Amino acid sequence: MDIFLLIIIVIIGFIYLSGRISNLEEQLRVFRSQEDLRDLEGKTRPQVVKESSPVVPQESAIPEKMPVYTQQAPRFFSSANTPKTEGSPAQIQQTNDSQLEFKLGSKLATGVGAVAVIVGMGFFLQYAIENNLINESARVILGFIVGAVLMGVGEFARQKYPQYGPVLSGTGLGVWYLSLYAAFNLYHFVTQPVAFVGMIFVTACGIALALRYNSLPLAVFAQLGGFLTPFMLSGGSNSPHTLFGYIAILDIGVLVVARWKSWKLLSVESFIGTALVYALWFSQYYTSAQYAVAQGYATLFFAIFLLVSLVHFFVRHEQTDESDFALLVINSALYYGASYAILNPLFHDWMGLFTVAFALLYFSLALIIKEQSESGSKLRLFLWSIGIILLIIAVPIQFEKYWITIAWAALGFALAALDFKLNSRTVRFFSYAVFVLTFFRVIIFDSMFLVSPTPDGLVWANTRMFTFYFVFIFLSGAIALLWHRRDDLEDDEKTTALPLLMFADYAATLWVLSAQIHDFHKEFWYPILWSVCAAAGGFVSLYVQSKFLRVAVYLTFIASAIHLLVFESDLDPKLYTPIFNERAFAFFAVILAIAGFAWALRKYKEVLEDDERQIVIPVSFLAANFLTLWMISREVIDIFKTANIRNMALSVVWTFYAIILLGAGIIRKSSVARLSAIFLLGIVVFKVFLFDTSNLDTFYRFVSFITLGVILLLTGYLYNRFKDRITEFIRGE
Structure with a gap:
């Protein structure tokens, strides 16, 4: 009964989604048709002539296949999506009422009718079981007949009612899914492999009808039924080849559809369904003995959805959008996460190489893209970004301790050098990010632990300094490369990113060398x-x-x-x-x-x-x-240990220093030096007259005062002797 209710919910979602997508398609038709009308009016508008000589446009001026808009309104002006009507309020209200009536009479009635048919079939099966009206095989056969009839009516109705036919066909598919479920799970008429084949057939019919009707909702519904099949037909046993083989068939079908239709919602649905099925199997049945099976199918699913996300660009030559980028990122992340969970416990030493190989895959794809369009440039940079992130991740997986820091620094330098060829802001951004990681690892990890000297006592050749030498070389080299190409950088890079890299190099040098002094000097x-x-x-x-x-x-x-x-x-x-x-x-x-x-x-x-x-x-x-x-x-x-001699010596030294400073200020034309000398002489005068007079013996007072007096007289003489030159210096400064 739970599966029955689930199918009912799915049908309701299918009908709602069908209506939403149909509305979008109608709006797109309106827009395109209006554009065609404007283009046609521009081409066929007659030339303006005088009234006395009217000119009738010749028939040759009218395109042979020009639609005749006067006889019958085109389908895209149907009441389902009538454009805004200008007129009286009464006319507008009448138009709105007609639109509401159409929605209630067509879409709502169709949707409720489809749900009613499914529910009725379910109650019919329940009633038939309770009252033994018909045997079990007849019930299943009757379900298949009803489903086929609904799909036949849908095929017939789609020509005149294009929105009505797919709903009936989807209802028929739902009845078939329900009949197969009953044949296997309720009545046990067929084995699990036969039921799987039947479900595959039903899903294939649904996809084929969706392509025939050009109906994305029908394709989504059919694919959803396909992914519900493993849950409806589960026998509780671990059969990974049967399960994943079936899922792979569904995914390959999505890949084939992507070649002809831009139905990205179908790709997202299949990806989510595949990830859920794989995750449930992994959590319930996986053991290390099955690592080859688990890794093999994970790789297969990854490859399929990688092709799905790229087929629109390479095959259909469509612009990539956020859904393509999201599928690329999530697909890569889930595959790498699954691979790490499978392989790391068994082959830890090889995980770094695996990550690098994974990154090289994206680098190769980026190099394949030669198109210079905006879409191609975005996709190429996106692939480069995924590869670079994988390389960053590979470093701590493969290396240990200080080798992680060295490898990150080398990667940052390699990205800066790669920018010489690509001139890509994205590549430079990753270079900056890697160096930020390197800087903080140097500061937090590599310099905070006491590193003993080498056996021969060379304290500046230990592992900490060994790490720093490489970091300094790579970071300085990257700064030099970026500085050399500074004209190609963005303004924010010139004012922020490049100065921050220089500061990081400077700060790391101070920090590491200070740690060396703290430990050994x-x-x-x-x-x-x-x-x-x-x-x-x-x-x-x-x-x-x-x-x-x-x-x-x-x-x-x-x-x-x-x-x-x-x-x-x-x-x-x-x-x-x-x-x-x-x-x-x-x-x-x-x-x-x-x-x-x-x-x-x-x-x-x-x-x-x-x-x-x-x-x-x-x-x-x-x-x-x-x-x-x-x-x-x-x-x-x-x-000088004696207080008298020490105080006198200080006065003498300060005085001589002041006169030297004054002479340097005159020679170097420096007002700062001259004013500093005068200020220092003032301090000496204050010290000699107030401190030395009261604290020194007579002889030392004599020496202090004589020295100060001679120096001051010499200072006054210099200012008077070179008055004109000093005045000229002051004016020149």
């Missing part, structure tokens, strides 16, 4: 590493004119300076060596890097934006001099 190497990387990144950012990368460089220099001041200023007195110590080395490296970058900023300042020229260049100069003065001051403090 002292902390004073942190600011040295950061400042050197920042200087290198700064030169690159100026060359490629990337503000995004320069901002990362500025932040790195700030981090280096803060680390120096907070963590590297103090040294262990027991291990202290004047000047030649870790602190001086770290400060000197950072100062040199900042000074070199400040020089590059001044040299290529036309690349900078206004805010950078006004802020970053002066701040870089001040930072380098501040760190230099800080380092010298810390050395003075650690060298």
Whole structure:
């Protein structure tokens, strides 16, 4: 009874779907006919002449096969889809009433009648069984006769009533399905193979009638009955060859239909039915001993629907749409998922090669497509995309640990190189995506675990650094390729994607090398590493004119300076060596890097934006001099243990540094240097007059004041001696 109710529901869905598709077909006919009318009017419109000499169009001007629209309204203006009518409200209401009457009198009546026939047959069988009116064989034969009569009437009616005939034929098919089900499952007249053959025959008749009537709903109904057959005729045994052979016949029929008809709904229905049948069998009966059977039929079904999704383009030369793309993706995903579930437990080491071979299939299909139309380009890029995704998946399946990162980086570079030939935004997008995966794997996995040095003690030749070397080479190579072809990139790629790749390369370098220092070196190497990387990144950012990368460089220099001041200023007195110590080395490296970058900023300042020229260049100069003065001051403090000598030495050193800075400002025509020198002299004056006077002995006061006085007098002399030049510098700046 459940199957009986299911068939009733299917019939109702068939009728509803038939009406919807018929409406769409009628609307399409209206549209095309209106286009033909407009074209015909444009070709046959008579020329405008004077009234005194009217010209009658000659018969030759009228096409021989021109339809005569004055005698009878064409079929596409039937009341089923009457176009909008202009007129009085009463006329419009009359038209609407006629349309409603037609729908109630034809479509609704036909649909309800078809359902009533099926229900009546079911009740007839029930009544015949309960009262033994006719024997079992007669019931089945009578069902076949009624079905044949309905299909015969449908064939006769379709010529005059094209929407009525397919419904009757579909009803007859339903009666045949029900009769076969009763013959096998209720009365056991036929064996399962015979019932299968009968169901195949009924389905084939349905598809043939659908092609004859050009009726997609009838084809959908027939195919649905075909896929319900395994459930209606199931004997509870595991017979994969019989089951999948039958399903393959149905799918091949869909492939044949796709050659002649653009019935994509039929393809989707068959794909869903095949996937459900296969999934149910796999969940109930599959064992590892049946891997060859399961994989073989999965491959067969995949190949059939791959051809179905491509036949419209290659054979019918139709444009591919979302349904074709969806079928390509879902078919590939389900096949790969089934293959992984079947093969991975048995042949894990070969799964990576299997995935690569699967990707090569799509690459081959993409290369076959030579058509330069928009549809061909989309399909080609879609096939490339599926192949690339499969390659990305193949990497973690085939490799382990750091080899995954290296393989992804190599794939990203290969895609960037492939773009030289294809010039495809899609290919570049996948290259970006692969490098994003690579970046996060480097940051999260490959650099966070302690990696011991190699047996010979080479800490910079361990697996982490081995991975980083390859990632850096491939990522830098891809950036160079894309930069070389930057004119071919889209605007968003120039402003976002390419700078982000540069930042990823820069950030990964900082992160991995910092992890090396954390594991194997002292902390004073942190600011040295950061400042050197920042200087290198700064030169690159100026060359490629990337503000995004320069901002990362500025932040790195700030981090280096803060680390120096907070963590590297103090040294262990027991291990202290004047000047030649870790602190001086770290400060000197950072100062040199900042000074070199400040020089590059001044040299290529036309690349900078206004805010950078006004802020970053002066701040870089001040930072380098501040760190230099800080380092010298810390050395003075650690060298001189006596407070009087230490304070006096600081005053003297600051004063001499100020005069050197002032001289450099005059020579280099730098107002920032000159003003910095004056500000530093002010600090020295404040220190000498307020602090040194109260805390130093008389001799040290004498030295501080004399030194300060001489320097200030020299400063005043220089400003007076070179007054004109300094004024000229100021005006020039």
